[in-house]
Amino acid sequence: MTHVPDTLAEIRDEFLELDEADRLQLLLEYSRELPDVPERFRDHPELTERVAECQSPVFIVTEVGDDGRVAMHATAPVEAPTTRGFASILAQGITGLTAAEVLDIPGDYPQTLGLTRLVSPLRISGMTGMLARAQRQVGVITAS
Known part of the structure; x- marks a missing residue:
């Protein structure tokens, strides 16, 4: 059974508490808060994975630390604020979770943010693609 972790549930609830006009503003705020990618990935894009579902060049990479916690890193162009906002939501919402929690996130999470009529x-399928890739990467890491 899938489960939305608290971090992502809080983000979802933050969107749903707003009226539709303000949800886009919140998405733009998230786009400005996309965490920087660590230098080891910045200079080595071959270590990241392109998200083909996104029209903009979006690249993600996940890591699972010795403590079993996941870190998700993403890059998205500043001139694509919607896509960048979605990448930021996932990077912030997934980082710190356990691998099992990440693998348990429902695939339709992006559709639950109340943005389907606005973007x-x-x-939306781009964000779904980001989530699917992050989950696949975590699955591969934890299986080895």
């Missing part, structure tokens, strides 16, 4: 289906 194009293509953008």
Whole structure:
């Protein structure tokens, strides 16, 4: 059974508490809060994975630390604020979770943010693609 971790549930609830007009503003705020990618990935894009579902060049990489906690890193262009906002939501919401918690996130989480009428289906599918790739990467790391 899938479960939305508290970090992502809080972000979802933050969106749903706002009226639709303010949700886009919140998404823009998230776009400005995308954490920087560690230098070891910044200079080595081959270590990251392109998210093909995104029209903009979005790259993600996940790590699982010795403590079993996941860190998700993402890059997205500043000129693509919607996509960058989605990447930021996932990076902030996933980082710090256990691998099992990440693998348990429902695949339709992006559709639960109350943004489906505000942004194009293509953008929502981009976020869905980011989540699926992060989960696959974590699955591969934890299986080895």
